[in-house]
Amino acid sequence: MNREDILKRVDHTLLSQTATWEEIQTICDDAICYGTASVCIPPSYVKRVKEYVGDRMAVCTVIGFPNGYNTTAVKAFETREALKEGADEIDMVVNLGDVREGNFEKVTEEIRTLKEICGDKILKVIIETCLLxxxxxxxxxxxxxxxxxxxxxxxxxxxxxxxxxxxxxxFAAHVGPDVKIKAAGGISSFDDAEKFVSLGADRLGTSRLVKIIKAEKQA
Incomplete structure (x- = not known):
């Protein structure tokens, strides 16, 4: 798999609490330049980013991030606002307290609620594997x-x-045939990215792969 094919699976991501508009613009420009799947940015930037990139790049944002313990009503409101402002994809965080209590019926219903709001827009569900x-x-x-x-x-x-x-x-062994997999967090090389894809990941959440390409071109 070549680097271009890998980059097509990348959600080029900047979710730092201190991210400035200049930094957000840079990752948007880079995402467009290198042909990533989307740019993943904080909800407060969705409207400006959509106006900036138009139809040149899919806009992804996060809901209930990063802890997941907002109420379903709050997550639903966040999702509607993000979609109204131009988000094409939503990455939500599950309520890990409900998970720890084994209340999977409630977790499932919350995910279903947000998927109904998203309609034909993509919904990704973050489960925070390191805590499970x-x-x-x-x-x-x-x-x-x-x-x-x-x-x-x-x-x-x-x-x-x-x-x-x-x-x-x-994930690949246990999700249904219609559910895809996104690996995110700590993906720092193209070799690792290719291994994740070979194991079943369809998307990769990272900013480092684009940084690697840029650094090589500037060397």
């Missing part, structure tokens, strides 16, 4: 599948660890 047991990960594969979300995603990149090869393999 194997049994919880498997149960969440079922919840995401039952709720008819488009993707299950490993990580926010804001917790103890990011994506692992083992978690992507686990």
């Amino acid at each position: 047991t194997e049994e919880e990960k498997v149960a969440l594969c079922k919840a995401v599948t039952d709720a008819k979300a488009d993707y299950i995603k490993t990580s926010t990149g804001f917790s103890k660890a990011g994506a692992t090869f083992a978690d992507v393999e686990l």
Whole structure:
């Protein structure tokens, strides 16, 4: 797999709390230049980013980020606002307290609620694998599948660890046929990115791959 094919799977991401508009513009320009799948940015920038990129790049944003413990009503409001302002894709965080209590029916219903709001727009579900047991990960594969979300995603990149090869393999073994996989957090090389794709990841959440390409061109 060549680098261009890998970049087509990348959600080029900047979710830092201190991200400025100048920095956001830069990642948008880079995403367009290198042909990534989307640019993933904070909700407060969605409207400006959509006006800036137009139809040249898909706009992704995050909901209930990074902790996931907002109420469903708040996540639903956030989602509607993001879509109204131009988001093409939504990455939501599940309520990990509900997961820890084994309340997967509630988790599934929340995901289903947001998917209904998204309609034909893509919904990715972040489950924060580094905080979960194997049994919880498997149960969440079922919840995401039952709720008819488009993707299950490993990580926010804001917790103890990011994506692992083992978690992507686990997802691939347990999600339904209509659910795709996004690996995110700590993907720092094209070799690792290619391995994630070979194990079943359809999307990669990272900013480092574009930075690598840019650095090489500037060398």
